[in-house]
Amino acid sequence: MKAIIQRVTRASVTVGGEQISSIGRGVCVLLGISVEDTHTDAEYIVRKILNLRLFEDENGRAWSKSVMEQNFEVLCVSQFTLQCMLKGNKPDFHSAMPAALAQPFYASILDNMRSGYKPELIKDGKFGAFMQVHIDNDGPVTIEITSPPASIDPRQLSKQEKQQQRKEKTHSKGHSETGREKGTLRSRHHTKASSGAEGDVSSERET
Structure with missing residues (x-):
C-alpha cells in the first residue's frame, strides 16, 4: 500500500x-x-x-x-x-x-x-x-x-519503531542536559569574571 x-x-x-x-x-x-x-x-x-x-x-x-x-x-x-x-x-x-x-x-x-x-x-x-x-x-x-x-514480521517492525522512539527521546533529553551544562558553565564564568580572578574571561564575554 x-x-x-x-x-x-x-x-x-x-x-x-x-x-x-x-x-x-x-x-x-x-x-x-x-x-x-x-x-x-x-x-x-x-x-x-x-x-x-x-x-x-x-x-x-x-x-x-x-x-x-x-x-x-x-x-x-x-x-x-x-x-x-x-x-x-x-x-x-x-x-x-x-x-x-x-x-x-x-x-x-x-x-x-x-x-x-x-x-x-x-x-x-x-x-x-x-x-x-x-x-x-x-x-x-x-x-x-x-x-x-x-x-x-509486523511484531519486529513495531519493536524497531519503539526503539527509534526511545532513541529520539534520549536524543532530546541529551540536548536538554547539554543546555543545562552550558548554563552551569556560563554561570561559573560569570562568577570568575565578577570576582576579577580571570579578567580575560570578562573580556571574552564582552567581545
Whole structure:
C-alpha cells in the first residue's frame, strides 16, 4: 500500500462541479491499494497517517506534533494510480486492487482511521468517481509511505519503531542536559569574571 501524505492549509474534493468534502489545516492523503495488500498493510498506513509528526509545537519547533496531537483534519482520497507501472510510456495499473475488492477495503481503512481518532475530523472523497482534488500544500511538505513487505514480521517492525522512539527521546533529553551544562558553565564564568580572578574571561564575554 502506498500513501502520499501532504501537509495542507486546506484541501477539498469536487465531483461534477460540486464540492463534496473539505478540510482546513491538516493532511491530505492520496491512498493507493495494491492487489497484494492486507489489513496489516492498512493498519500500518493508518498508524503512520495519524502519528506522523509534520507540525510545529507551541514553541514553533518543527516536526514535533502529529495531526492527532493538534486536533487537525484528515482528507483521504482513493488513488489507484499510485500503483502505476510503466510499459514504455504507457501507465499500467494491473498491480492495483480491482475496484470491486478495493471499495470495501478502502471503507474499512476509513473506519479504522475514524476509530483511532475523531470520526468528525476524517473526511474522504468519492470512491471510483472522477474527482478534482484541490490541495494547498503547506511548505510544501509531501511524505511518501509504503507499507513494509509481507516478509517482514509486523511484531519486529513495531519493536524497531519503539526503539527509534526511545532513541529520539534520549536524543532530546541529551540536548536538554547539554543546555543545562552550558548554563552551569556560563554561570561559573560569570562568577570568575565578577570576582576579577580571570579578567580575560570578562573580556571574552564582552567581545
